[in-house]
Amino acid sequence: MAIRLEIPTALRQFAGKQASVEFNATTVGEALQQLTGTYADLRKHLYTEDGRIRSFVNIYLNDEDIRYLQKENTPTKDGDTISIVPSIAGGAKI
Amino acid sequence: MLIVNSDIAQSIRGYGARDYPNETCGAMLGCDGAEGREVRALFPLTNRRDDSPRNRFSITAEDFRAAERAAREQGLELVGWYHSHPDHPARPSEYDREHAWPWYSYVIVSVASGEACDMTSWQLSDDRSAFQTEEIAWAIPPGTIKR
Numbered sequence: 001m002a003i004r005l006e007i008p009t010a011l012r013q014f015a016g017k018q019a020s021v022e023f024n025a026t027t028v029g030e031a032l033q034q035l036t037g038t039y040a041d042l043r044k045h046l047y048t049e050d051g052r053i054r055s056f057v058n059i060y061l062n063d064e065d066i067r068y069l070q071k072e073n074t075p076t077k078d079g080d081t082i083s084i085v086p087s088i089a090g091g092a093k094i
Numbered sequence: 095m096l097i098v099n100s101d102i103a104q105s106i107r108g109y110g111a112r113d114y115p116n117e118t119c120g121a122m123l124g125c126d127g128a129e130g131r132e133v134r135a136l137f138p139l140t141n142r143r144d145d146s147p148r149n150r151f152s153i154t155a156e157d158f159r160a161a162e163r164a165a166r167e168q169g170l171e172l173v174g175w176y177h178s179h180p181d182h183p184a185r186p187s188e189y190d191r192e193h194a195w196p197w198y199s200y201v202i203v204s205v206a207s208g209e210a211c212d213m214t215s216w217q218l219s220d221d222r223s224a225f226q227t228e229e230i231a232w233a234i235p236p237g238t239i240k241r
């Protein structure tokens with residue numbers, strides 16, 4: 001099943017400069033694994049060292065935040081779009 | 095190289111002073127050219143960190159999408175982010191680095207006792223290990239006549 005994955009501008013340099021890529025996957029997690037399997041340099045920007053999606057990385061399945069669905073186990077179907085949407089954080093002190 | 099004209103720089107300083115003692119934050123819209131990355135417009139955002147706005151800022155995914163839309167409507171790109179450091183130097187903290195994205199320019203303005211002073215720009219290294227200084231070129235706003 002073909003799933004389209006949209007890459008944010010900031011990460012395109014690690015994904016062959018593409019704005020989107022297509023993979024066959026049955027869950028969101030599987031699609032993300034395909035993505036980081038193909039483009040290994042993306043991994044450290046999306047996942048923490050213990051393999052969890054970073055807090056400022058938001059994954060949307062067709063405009064719905066997967067945190068409110070079944071997270072990485074959210075099933076996908078043919079024609080779905082997964083978007084990686086940044087949130088931005090920082091601050092003066094540690 | 096980040097090209098910032100004096101109007102844009104004044105606006106960032108102004109937002110920093112206005113929101114003191116809290117951190118101000120927003121998006122920078124512009125384009126990448128032969129001379130460097132030029133900031134053409136700002137898109138101020140609300141600091142969503144109600145719990146500790148004096149030393150943290152947060153921009154949600156919805157805000158991010160709004161900023162990208164604004165950039166698109168103006169024929170520009172979302173090229174970076176600005177935020178203030180109230181009573182702290184204009185250098186990225188460890189927290190800034192941990193939460194940073196590559197590629198973007200991160201402008202920091204230091205606001206000391208309510209007055210905006212140093213402004214610097216930074217980019218995350220590709221391996222996430224450090225923030226590197228991005229030189230700022232101070233430009234004259236377009237259409238300004240020098241006398």
Ligand SMILES: [Zn+2]
Nearest residue numbers: 090091092190
């Ligand atoms: Zn900061």
